[in-house]
Amino acid sequence: MDRISTIRRNIEDSILLKNEIFNDEDIIFTTEEVAFAVIDALSNGGKVLFCGNGGSAADAQHLAAELSGRYYYDRPPLFAEALHVNTSYLTAVANDISFSEIYSRLINAIGKRNDVLIGLSTSGNSMNVVNAIKAANKKGMKTISMTGRTGGKLKKISNFSIQIPSTDTPRIQECHMLLGHAICEIVEREIFPKSA
Numbered sequence: 797m798d799r800i801s802t803i804r805r806n807i808e809d810s811i812l813l814k815n816e817i818f819n820d821e822d823i824i825f826t827t828e829e830v831a832f833a834v835i836d837a838l839s840n841g842g843k844v845l846f847c848g849n850g851g852s853a854a855d856a857q858h859l860a861a862e863l864s865g866r867y868y869y870d871r872p873p874l875f876a877e878a879l880h881v882n883t884s885y886l887t888a889v890a891n892d893i894s895f896s897e898i899y900s901r902l903i904n905a906i907g908k909r910n911d912v913l914i915g916l917s918t919s920g921n922s923m924n925v926v927n928a929i930k931a932a933n934k935k936g937m938k939t940i941s942m943t944g945r946t947g948g949k950l951k952k953i954s955n956f957s958i959q960i961p962s963t964d965t966p967r968i969q970e971c972h973m974l975l976g977h978a979i980c981e982i983v984e985r986e987i988f989p990k991s992a
Contacts, residue, residue, distance in 0.1 A: 806966075813960070813967050814974065823958060827975050830956050831982040833938045834912055838863075838987060842910030843875035847899045847928050851969050852916035853880050855976065859914070862980040871988035879903075879928070899928035909936040917941070918968045920948020920959075929953050942975070944968045 797805070817823050834844055844863060846856035856878040863876035879899050880886055889898045903913065913932040915925040920943035929939045929950060941950035942958045944965075951957045960971045 809964065809967055810970055813962050813964075813971060816961055817971060817975075820961065823960075823975075826956055826958050827978060828982075830914075830940050830958065831979045831986075833940065833956065834863075834979060834983050835986050837910055837912045837938060838874050838983065840910050842908065842912065843877070844912045844914065845877055845879055845903070845907070845932075846914045846916070847879045847925055848916035849922050849924065851965075852918065852922075852972070853878065855969060855972055856914070856916050857881065858973065859976040859980060862977070863983065867977075867980045867984045869984070869990065871984065874983070874987070896923040896927055899924050900931035903928050903931040903935065903937075907932055907935040907937050911935075912938045912940065914940045914942065915950060915954070916943075916972055917948065917950060918944045918960075918965045920944065920946060920950040926950060926953070942972045 837844060846860050848856040860876040860878045863874045865873065879902050886898055889901055893901070907913070913928060915929050917925045920941065926949050929941065930953060932939045933953065939954045940956045940958070941947065941954040943950055943960070945959060945961050945963055947957050947959045951959065958975060960968045962968050
């Protein structure tokens with residue numbers, strides 16, 4: 797396959813998957829419910845925490861920045877953070893305790909009942925994300941997973957599960973960002989409505 801064909805195939809695959817999501821009412825309505833859960837938490841003194849690994853960690857940090865910084869327009873900040881950004885903590889706990897506990901340990905320290913945890917994992921089986929969701933559930937937090945087709949272990953233990961109907965990691969991650977951006981737009985607009 798030549799380079800041009802590779803580029804076109806990637807674009808075509810992305811379009812086809814996004815069209816499938818566009819026509820999937822379960823995904824659309826679940827995304828709306830997630831936006832409402834985030835709005836409810838932030839409006840009642842809670843915070844939004846994100847976690848993931850690799851590209852999903854980058855996506856988690858990206859979405860946290862959209863909420864804590866700004867999305868479309870200037871407005872007050874919202875409390876949103878990705879749990880992997882303290883590298884000293886991350887490497888200490890991974891080295892001294894276990895990589896599978898890096899997020900759950902932090903949830904046990906800072907998670908509160910009015911908070912939301914959004915875990916991103918294309919497989920739905922990343923143990924550190926699974927353990928974080930379990931810890932958040934014990935704290936009474938709202939838990940959200942963004943995964944691939946099957947939902948993996950996260951589907952069964954999350955309050956809300958957004959499952960992208962694919963097993964192709966890059967395409968799943970692109971759709972996580974697409975729906976994550978939609979959530980950020982709704983949250984910003986409804987918490988800080990612009991005057992007409």
